[in-house]
Amino acid sequence: MGRVPLNFLVERRVSGLLRELVAVEPVIALHGPRSVGKSTVLSGFAARAGGSVVDLDDVEVREAVVGNLAAVVAGATPLCVDEYQRVPDILDAIKARLNREGSLAGTAVVTGSTRQDALPMTAQALTGRLHSLTIWPLSQGEIGGVREDLLEALKVDPAGTVKQVPTSSTTRAEYVQRVCAGGLPLALRRTPATRARWFDDFVRASVERDALELGRVRERQAMADLLAHLAAQTGQLLNVTKAAQAVGVSRPTVENHLRLLEDLFLLVQLPAWGRTLRSRVNAKPKVHVVDSGLAARLLRLNPDKLAGLDPSALTDFGHLLETFVIGEVRKQASWLNEAVALGHWRTSDGAEVDLVIEYDDGTVIGLEVKASERAPAAEFRGLAQLRDALGPRFAAGIILTTGRRSYTYADRLHVMPIDRLWTPVRPTTRS
Known part of the structure; x- marks a missing residue:
């Protein structure tokens, strides 16, 4: 349901x-x-x-x-x-x-x-x-009528914040529902069946009306194909050459259409972060569809398809969940009183951090998103390397999971349930 x-x-x-x-x-x-x-x-x-x-x-x-x-x-x-x-x-x-x-x-x-x-x-x-x-799509806190404050709390007292949050009761199925629904208001006002048709109309209007108004696109089908291809890559490194080959157009055409899809707020690039830390840091951005519900529809995925535990369903859900979480953090970052930079960190030897949040004073928090309930020791590799590279600038590294518990794993490394993103650290509801 x-x-x-x-x-x-x-x-x-x-x-x-x-x-x-x-x-x-x-x-x-x-x-x-x-x-x-x-x-x-x-x-x-x-x-x-x-x-x-x-x-x-x-x-x-x-x-x-x-x-x-x-x-x-x-x-x-x-x-x-x-x-x-x-x-x-x-x-x-x-x-x-x-x-x-x-x-x-x-x-x-x-x-x-x-x-x-x-x-x-x-x-x-x-x-x-x-x-x-x-204005980004609705956050989970806005939908639930609560004021999210996790980014503010983590900046002040990461370890204390981890201790304060209660045990989660959100199930995997509930996460799947949230991811597939997304946060676009008119989509959320519809049932799942009519929501799918709305997303189709949304994409069609964006490609056929808004893109043409900008006067920068002639091959509408190529742009629609590119959007579908990049939706399948959401949460992954952007490879423009492969995208051009997949869509069957030139690299310059893909680059032009990619800028247009960003200008229309259909796609968001998450830049590589920390290239000055070490020479072997990957410089490619990651690409994310602006809304996880839209991404799910472009991929023709729904809660029933994502409910399974087969490798294909787990992989699809993992990428969509990362896009969902990074979208939620992006929304919260846009409300802060200070500027923050968002990026991802990935080295050539495979260490990575899904999201790096750098505050105006240089303080850094790293987030890893896992679709599993547990966070084995090996999953902390990227966060630990980033912590060691940054020293005192590194305030916390957190693995967000679909599990129930919040706890500290090691020095400045923690585990928290994903729904802590929209559970106020200082519980208050708007009147």
Whole structure:
């Protein structure tokens, strides 16, 4: 049986961050995948501010705006514009207003389903005066109505955090359900059967509409094939040459389509980290589908197929689980008050760490994701090597498992259940 469809409006953590940033930044741009909830966040912000939203996804509104850009941006602030990439010249109009009146905080909040620098006409607009926030799919904590704080707690007291977390009761089957559901709001509002059709429509719209609007793709089928191929590689090292061979196009075409899939927030590259630590560190990024539910659908995997314990099911679930966990951490990192760098670490002799989190002060935490219930000693190899290479900068290395127990294995090396990611260290629920 699948999870019950989401039937309520979820409060987004990014909404609070948006309200804080509007007090200091002239323009805020909310970017993220289509159907991730950008319009909902913007509408909620506008309602709080006593304003309205200029919806450029509406054809009539768009036509009216094109002929009256100066008048549209001259109104009361904050100006709220949804899907600005439909009329990218609106950013130039906002820039002209800022030039006249000064870069006043809270002048505008805009949303877009593509990265700003993916649109040539807007690449230079508002440089230095636009702060970009990414809205990722719903986190498990947002879905459950709790405030995740694991990354904050691990930074302050890793060993103490491991001791504080309770024993997990999440089963493997429940993890499979969460992974296959993902975090895209409109997908979560559907039953598993109708969710599959929604994901198919989501991909089709992204490839056939959004990609064509950027004007950078002619071979739609090649891009769709590339997305499917890279979904099968989610959580693995990116090999552009093999991808080109698999899809049957040139390497430059794959590189162009890969950038486009990233610009549309369908794929995310996790860069190699720590190349200055030793010469034998692999420089290739890993590739992840932006949402584990979308990845599962692209691979035609569902909970029934992943429930088995045969090698194929275990391998598929392992890769999807890594994408799921890294997605959850990426969401939490985007809400922190300090900048963090995310990457993976892999040496030529096979030692690896799935996710390295480097805080602004140089503190590092390493995470390994395992689809098994136990963490044998051999699994700590990569984390131990990273600990020894970094010395005091290394705060903790944690293997996240589908098991129940949290414990310390060795110096700064620990084991925790995966669901600790969305179990508050300091339990509080939003009212």
